[in-house]
Amino acid sequence: MKEYVLERSVWVSKPLSEVFPFFAAAENLERITPPELGFKIRSKLPIEMRPGALIDYRVSLYGIPMKWRTEITKWNPPHSFCDTQLVGPYAKWVHTHEFIEEHGGTTIIDRVVYALPFGLLGRLVHPLITRQLKRIFDFRQSVMKSEFALEPR
Numbered sequence: 001m002k003e004y005v006l007e008r009s010v011w012v013s014k015p016l017s018e019v020f021p022f023f024a025a026a027e028n029l030e031r032i033t034p035p036e037l038g039f040k041i042r043s044k045l046p047i048e049m050r051p052g053a054l055i056d057y058r059v060s061l062y063g064i065p066m067k068w069r070t071e072i073t074k075w076n077p078p079h080s081f082c083d084t085q086l087v088g089p090y091a092k093w094v095h096t097h098e099f100i101e102e103h104g105g106t107t108i109i110d111r112v113v114y115a116l117p118f119g120l121l122g123r124l125v126h127p128l129i130t131r132q133l134k135r136i137f138d139f140r141q142s143v144m145k146s147e148f149a150l151e152p153r
Helices: 017-025 118-145
Strands: 001-013 055-061 066-075 080-087 092-102 104-116
Touching: 001 118, 017 092, 017 104, 066 092, 104 118
Parallel strands: none
Antiparallel strands: 001 104, 055 066, 066 080, 080 092, 092 104
């Protein structure tokens, strides 16, 4: 199984004490996901984020509705956490979220290690998946910059 890595980072002007709680609230996932994916959390909210916490979603990829379940496998507030796909469209999906307080704000680092199903067919469609993932994370970064923008003085 061929694994791929996507890593993105964005610096925002707010302290870690404001940024991490936003990510610790699972309901904010809908805010940072592009609307065209039809992303909805199916788990009862609020979800207590901790190792072993399960989150069920519905998402539509290329117009195909899918169920997705992740488990919080690492929880190190306010510095990092990791969610791992148990059920979903990928053969493997491990998403690490890291938060570093620096330069008067916070750097948010997303690192996804993933593999596609269907062997050779999965490798052939990988360029399409890469474009979609980059669009998703571009949207996410845009929301983060807006969500944590400097307040007017």
